[in-house]
Amino acid sequence: MLSYSFLLDRLPDAGELGRAAAEIFKVNPAGVHVGRLYEDAGGPPATVSVTYLDLDGGDFGWRVDMGGDDTVTDPGEAATAGALARRFGVRVLLPTNDSDEWWRLITADEDRLVAVDLDELDEDRYVLTGA
Incomplete structure (x- = not known):
């Protein structure tokens, strides 16, 4: 069972996000559910579930979680993030496993490590330091 969590600098339209998930995971669009985290009843069982939550400020104001049932195995987390970045320009x-400070930034054009402000992170805001 696949489960990914991303931080985005802006949230794409929910319908477009659902269509993108169907294409990325190669599933029938009718099997994709998109809704706000904690406020959405979830609907009928979905092959792929996409939930989102607005965060309190920072450079990355949205958390998006994507999960799939046992039939969904590909692509991996970074490839999925790259597909979203290219499709929506986000x-x-x-996160990396190395430290709280260093994170992986994926855009349509690059994939690199960046530092986040640890004081802002303590307040659950994701702000790049420029390092």
């Missing part, structure tokens, strides 16, 4: 931030 910046996607992924």
Whole structure:
């Protein structure tokens, strides 16, 4: 079962996000559910579920979670983030296992490590330091 969590600098239209998920995971669009995290009843069982939550400020104001049932195995998290970045022109931030400070930034044109402001991170805001 696949489960990914991304931070985005802006949220694409929910309908477009659902269509993108169907294409990325190669599933029938009718099997994709998109809704706001914690406020959405979830609807009928979905092959792919996409939930989103607005965050309190920072450079990355949205969290998007994507999950799939046991039939969904590809693509991986970074490839999915790259597909979203290219399709919507968004910046996607992924955690690394190395430290709280260094994160993986994926855009339509690049994939690199960036530092986030640890003081802002303590307040649950994701702000790049420029380092």
